[in-house]
Amino acid sequence: MLACPLVTVVIDGRRVDASEGARLDRGVVVAPLDPFVRDVAERITDDGPAGLGRGYTIVRGSRSVSVWIAGPAARDDVTSKTTVVPLAAIARALGASVDYDARSRTIVIVTTPEPLVTMTPFATYAPPPGPHVTFAPKETPSPVPTVTGIPHPRRTPIVVRS
Numbered sequence: 001m002l003a004c005p006l007v008t009v010v011i012d013g014r015r016v017d018a019s020e021g022a023r024l025d026r027g028v029v030v031a032p033l034d035p036f037v038r039d040v041a042e043r044i045t046d047d048g049p050a051g052l053g054r055g056y057t058i059v060r061g062s063r064s065v066s067v068w069i070a071g072p073a074a075r076d077d078v079t080s081k082t083t084v085v086p087l088a089a090i091a092r093a094l095g096a097s098v099d100y101d102a103r104s105r106t107i108v109i110v111t112t113p114e115p116l117v118t119m120t121p122f123a124t125y126a127p128p129p130g131p132h133v134t135f136a137p138k139e140t141p142s143p144v145p146t147v148t149g150i151p152h153p154r155r156t157p158i159v160v161r162s
Contacts (some may be wrong), residue, residue, distance in 0.1 A: 031087040
């Protein structure tokens, strides 16, 4: 079995360390849910085991990601190992920007705060004093059918003016 190289994780300018660190596994940076994903997410809910897998819902602001772990990794809590997930994919799905430096094996995640939605009231202006120009609607003429193409004796409309 080949050893997976460890990866340094920097989230919002702060290096995150854990007893079991993030590592590079087949070209993908995988990290335990605790503490790496918890630093990016606001809430992680364990959807519990179902069949041969285990599900998690990871939420940050208005975005959420559902992670389904199948196979032996789903039973990690029984074997006292840590469940690992693809860190960059989850961070991007939650709206963070991700940059990876292969030479130093460092992944940098920058979370941007969710924008606050604020309502700005419309400004109301009083009309200037003095006479105001108003526009009265004109009477619209009744539509006159137009015929294009070659007239057909049974389809040609007859225009009757009164």
